Amino acid sequence: MTLSGSNRRGVVGVAAVQAEPRWLDLEAGVTQVVELIAEAARGGAQLIAFGETFIPGYTWWIWLDSPAWGMQFVARYADNAMTRDGEHIQRIAAAAVEHGVHVVLGFSEKAGGSLYMSQAFIDDAGQVIDVRRKFKPTHVERTVFGEGDGSDIQVHDTRIGRLGGLNCWEHFQPLTKYALFSMGEQIHVASWPSFSLYRGAATALGPQVNTAASLVHAVEGQTFVLAPCSVVGQVGQVGQDLWCDTEQKRQLLQQGGGFTRTSTVPRAASSRSPWPRPRRAWCTPTWTFRSSRSPSPPPTQSGTTRAQTCSS
Secondary structure, eight states, X not given: OEEOSSSOOEEOOEEEEEOOOOTTOHHHXXXXXXXXXXXXXXXXXXXXXXXXXXXXXXXXXXXXXXXXXXXXXXXXXXXXXXXXXSHHHHHHHHHHHXXXXXXXXXXXEEETTEEEEEEEEEOTTSOEEEEEEOSSOOGGGGGTOOOOOSTTOOOEEETTEEEEEEEGGGGGXXXXXXXXXXXXXXXXXXXXXXXXXXXXXXXXXXXXHHHHHHHHHXXXXXXXXXXXXXXBOOTTSSHHHHHOSSHHHHHHBOSBOOOOEEEOOOOOSOTTOSSOOOSSOOOOXXXXXSSOEESSOOTTOOEEEEEOOOOO
């Protein structure tokens, strides 16, 4: 992506991570994040973005059965949530400074007796410049997570541009988005968990609606958007097996669900257009994986996603 303007000019390499989390395992999750940061940095990324609650993974059980059934997961999930200032986030910050990259990480934040759906913003000097909390957890997420207070809806001035982010269905809150637009956001991280749930039965939870929300943010805000999206239950891993103890639940939470994207908007077609000219550039992304190359990321494929450079 190419940023232009009075305060930023140049090409920024970005990576949106599409991978299956290390479910309910804080130590393994931090190790995975550090390894993915190194991998993306080797590919030329200056900004690396992760999906919603990538550590220790999204709380899929809340959509599959009663709260009483789901209590079997709650204590373990809380034990493996991460604090905003402890040793685990410092390990991730150390990886950022080692590789000279910026990181936006979705994680479950433990604070006192509550959990929050948070995003950490870490700069290339290894500073945790902000941790924001999802303002309004969606539907049954409120059985596990507390609400943010809105004070941390901010855009951060970094070496690569003015950086902001939101989680999942915060992208359907017009005033929340407007707050970021009004602050001059240039790069936006839209963190999503996975589009594996109720496939074919609930369009609102699927990729058609939610990848469109990421694109709309790019169009409305005239900003580059990275939309990392995690994966559930690949062959040989435990995601679906962990959450689903019946065949019916396997139908509710299917394997795959990775629809990672990057989005930008084209320049105005004519200088005579009555609409303001976009401040950004047009970008055609390409997707790079460990084991394969394809024009769009397979929903079941793990790996990092890197956007090619874009012309202004």
